Amino acid sequence: MIISDQELEVLINDVYEYYGFDFSSYSMASFKRRVDRLFQLDGFKSFPVFLSKIRTDPEYFKRMVEEITVNVTEMFRDPLFYKVLRTEILPVLATKPFIRIWHAGCSTGEEVFSMAIMLKEANLLHKSLLYATDISPAVLELAKKGVFPLRMIKQYSENYIASGGKEDFSRYYIANYGSAKFGEDLIERMVFSQHNLVSDRSFNEFDIILCRNVMIYFDKDLQERALELFDGSLSKLGYLALGTKETIKFSALQTKYSQLNKEKIWKKLR
Amino acid sequence: MEEAAVNNNFKVLIIGGSAGSLEVLIRILPQLTAIPFALVIVLHRKAGDDSMLEELIAAKTTIPVMEVDDKTPLVPGSICIAPSDYHLLFEKDDILSLDASEKINFSRPSIDVSFESAAEIYGSRLTAILLSGANSDGTNGAIAIKNAGGMVVIQKPESASMSYMPNSAIQNMVPDYILDVDGILDLIHNIVP
Numbered sequence A: 001m002i003i004s005d006q007e008l009e010v011l012i013n014d015v016y017e018y019y020g021f022d023f024s025s026y027s028m029a030s031f032k033r034r035v036d037r038l039f040q041l042d043g044f045k046s047f048p049v050f051l052s053k054i055r056t057d058p059e060y061f062k063r064m065v066e067e068i069t070v071n072v073t074e075m076f077r078d079p080l081f082y083k084v085l086r087t088e089i090l091p092v093l094a095t096k097p098f099i100r101i102w103h104a105g106c107s108t109g110e111e112v113f114s115m116a117i118m119l120k121e122a123n124l125l126h127k128s129l130l131y132a133t134d135i136s137p138a139v140l141e142l143a144k145k146g147v148f149p150l151r152m153i154k155q156y157s158e159n160y161i162a163s164g165g166k167e168d169f170s171r172y173y174i175a176n177y178g179s180a181k182f183g184e185d186l187i188e189r190m191v192f193s194q195h196n197l198v199s200d201r202s203f204n205e206f207d208i209i210l211c212r213n214v215m216i217y218f219d220k221d222l223q224e225r226a227l228e229l230f231d232g233s234l235s236k237l238g239y240l241a242l243g244t245k246e247t248i249k250f251s252a253l254q255t256k257y258s259q260l261n262k263e264k265i266w267k268k269l270r
Numbered sequence B: 001m002e003e004a005a006v007n008n009n010f011k012v013l014i015i016g017g018s019a020g021s022l023e024v025l026i027r028i029l030p031q032l033t034a035i036p037f038a039l040v041i042v043l044h045r046k047a048g049d050d051s052m053l054e055e056l057i058a059a060k061t062t063i064p065v066m067e068v069d070d071k072t073p074l075v076p077g078s079i080c081i082a083p084s085d086y087h088l089l090f091e092k093d094d095i096l097s098l099d100a101s102e103k104i105n106f107s108r109p110s111i112d113v114s115f116e117s118a119a120e121i122y123g124s125r126l127t128a129i130l131l132s133g134a135n136s137d138g139t140n141g142a143i144a145i146k147n148a149g150g151m152v153v154i155q156k157p158e159s160a161s162m163s164y165m166p167n168s169a170i171q172n173m174v175p176d177y178i179l180d181v182d183g184i185l186d187l188i189h190n191i192v193p
Helices: A005-019 A028-041 A047-056 A058-068 A079-093 A110-121 A137-143 A150-162 A220-233 A252-256 B002-007 B022-031 B052-058 B111-125 B139-147 B164-172 B181-189
Strands: A099-104 A128-134 A147-149 A173-176 A179-182 A190-194 A206-211 A234-242 A257-259 A265-268 B012-017 B038-043 B079-081 B087-091 B095-099 B126-130 B151-155 B177-179
Touching: A005 A028, A005 A047, A005 A058, A028 A058, A028 B087, A028 B095, A028 B111, A047 A058, A058 A137, A079 A110, A079 A150, A079 A206, A079 A234, A079 A265, A099 A110, A110 A128, A110 A150, A128 A137, A137 A190, A147 A150, A150 A173, A150 A179, A206 A220, A220 A234, A220 A252, A252 A257, B012 B022, B012 B111, B022 B038, B022 B052, B022 B181, B038 B111, B052 B079, B087 B111, B111 B126, B111 B139, B126 B139, B126 B164, B126 B181, B139 B151, B139 B164, B151 B164, B151 B181, B177 B181
Parallel strands: A099 A128, A099 A206, A128 A190, A206 A234, B012 B038, B012 B126, B038 B079, B126 B151, B151 B177
Antiparallel strands: A147 A179, A173 A179, A234 A265, A257 A265, B087 B095
């Protein structure tokens, strides 16, 4: 490890003091690796120089948030998860006059666009609203453009088909200069905004909340707080969808939910 | 009180490997019955292979194989396997956490990531075994474990179906032991609580 525990603590305190972002309840093993990685990536020679850059340069802090938070995502990631959404969840949501969806920790937006495509195919997009939030303003800027690297599209098409997609995937985007631009009809139903699961509150009531591979970066206490936030933001019989290796079984809230099948989707019972 | 103190100081055995390592595990695991330590296995595996590896390993041992979700507690007497497409990390208080960040050494799970993280938490209570593989993942992790006071065992390259991984470690650090499969088994039998 390049940065010591003590230095990390100083960094966490300073970031909180200067910017109000509280990383103290992040999973330390992973957080340390992310900080070390950034330190190396940007060629810093010493911790004080690194710290001073973070303190004095808000633009650099923005970069830090973008790099520290993990933004590894893809369209229709874990296709079987999407298959369950498509075949079991959307038909239930279809009975509602209006569908509110929250993608918490949406990163660069791939999941939001995947959801919008499925809603469109189920003829539900017109009565749906997709709220997409992330702690990092930098990734939100990317997400709302709906432009993804063309080199990824082959993988995404395969994922789409594996998720039960029956259309020609290329109808959803226009390829141009190495990128794929997804349609305005999808973007129209999306609302992007910055939201910090550590410090911000509930802002609406949702029929389904997706927060996949976000809380793995939190320690158990913060996970519990985030789950309470989701619980307070879900309608009765609403759904909570987590990543393939996440669980609510260590949480006090688990008794209020029942899990569907094998996928990491829980239904709120009361 | 005393029991809690013992429990909080259990040893950890972590085994890392890639191509050719599963056959070694399949020879070793049936020979182990009750283990006084926690066993963690980090193998390179295909993304999305779901639970095939877990089922295969569970079929070869009577030791309980835990399903590793994020924040699963690490307990002695059981086996944890790094899930596909996540890095496996160790937290204070004997908790495992997962990380879906970039691949390291073209791998997720990466052996280096788990070895380095385990070294940080378990120090001298940690034994690592690096098996067969065609990649240099594990070398940096083995160095970190030595630096933290843990024990490093490398599979004898001649006994490995892919010698690249053990050779890479041997060329970059001095392990405590270089052993063939029988030697590895003897060593595991001699890990006492």
